[in-house]
Amino acid sequence: MAAKILIVTGDAAESLEVLYPYQRLREEGYEVHIAAPSRKRLRFVVHDFEDGFDTYTEKPGYTWDADLSFAEVDPGRYAALVIPGGRAPEYLRNDPELRKILKAFFDADKPIAQICHGPLITAAIGALSGRRVTAYPALELDMQTAGASFQDSEVVVDGMIVSSRAWPDHPAWMREFIEILRAKAPVTQR
Numbered sequence: 001m002a003a004k005i006l007i008v009t010g011d012a013a014e015s016l017e018v019l020y021p022y023q024r025l026r027e028e029g030y031e032v033h034i035a036a037p038s039r040k041r042l043r044f045v046v047h048d049f050e051d052g053f054d055t056y057t058e059k060p061g062y063t064w065d066a067d068l069s070f071a072e073v074d075p076g077r078y079a080a081l082v083i084p085g086g087r088a089p090e091y092l093r094n095d096p097e098l099r100k101i102l103k104a105f106f107d108a109d110k111p112i113a114q115i116c117h118g119p120l121i122t123a124a125i126g127a128l129s130g131r132r133v134t135a136y137p138a139l140e141l142d143m144q145t146a147g148a149s150f151q152d153s154e155v156v157v158d159g160m161i162v163s164s165r166a167w168p169d170h171p172a173w174m175r176e177f178i179e180i181l182r183a184k185a186p187v188t189q190r
Helices: 015-028 088-092 096-107 119-124 137-145 167-184
Strands: 004-008 031-036 041-048 057-065 080-083 112-115 156-158 161-164
Touching (some): 004 096, 015 041, 015 167, 080 096, 080 119, 080 167, 088 119, 096 119, 112 119, 112 167, 119 137, 161 167
Parallel strands (some): 004 031, 004 080, 080 112
Antiparallel strands (some): 156 161
């Protein structure tokens, strides 16, 4: 039986930060489920970097169906967790069901990949205190406020947490995460 990986996301998540790990992990042989506040068609966005803008721009992205709601998730059935960025983490961090899911993954010391604004969610449960992390560079103060040591680099690994800044860092992010998965949560589990 293939090990299962959970991606937690919602509307306004960055398209590439959901779909790249979804496809890459399936390519590795994992069963991947997407959970959101409710079972519905999610509307992702595309964040890009354009000359003349002080920050990223946002355009409509892909739509994708959530496989299950946060309330339906049994964290014990999953070997690892992926937390994409985009704007979704701004409101998802307030969801009590999602905070329970994250707490269960941290308590069980399971692998967690987070990117861009995703660490806002792990910060909301107090899980970043004393850890090294990266995130979208504009979140440096948020990460420090959460008690983390912020590093502006393409990937930071701290125990079972693998974090990256944004979608341009995908190759390094997934390379490190998959290395941890192969050791801690091989594709085939009993």
